[in-house]
Amino acid sequence: MRGYVYLSISILSEIVGTFSLKFSEGFTVFAPSIIVVLGYGLAFYMLGKSLAYLPLSLAYAIWSGIGTALTAVLGIVFLDDPLSIGGVLGVIFIIGGVVLMNSSSSDTDSGSLEQEA
Structure with a gap:
């Protein structure tokens, strides 16, 4: 559970950082530029903390997928x-992929690739 808390904080701070990029106007506006740096710094720190509890592939899929979908x-x-039908379908596929990865990772143990080799 702790890994998902770290991951959630990471996703939220990444979204704040990404959203602030729009207002930084190419890093020419000071306050939004600082928010971008702090947001991404916290995002990567918390993503790293989540990896102590979650597999890399699952954590990164959730982080990038949910971050992309919510930012969109x-x-x-x-x-x-x-807003386009392609964009809507893309977000649906991203969320579906994250759900599929999450459900398939609970079906197998994280070392399953090592066991098959």
Whole structure:
């Protein structure tokens, strides 16, 4: 459970950092630029902490998938980013892939590749 808490903090801070990129205007606006650096710093630190409890493939899939999906949704809602059927399908596939990886990792033990080799 602790790994998922670290991972959740990592995802949220990555989203804050990514969202702040828009407002940093190429790192020319000071406050959003600092938020980007702090957000990504905390994101990678917490992602690293989560790896003490979760397999790398699962943690990274969840981190990148949920981070991408939520950032896309926030961009559409708050920044008037364009919404297309392809974008909607892409987000659905990302979330589906994360769910599939998460469910398949609970079916097998994390060392299953080593056992097959």
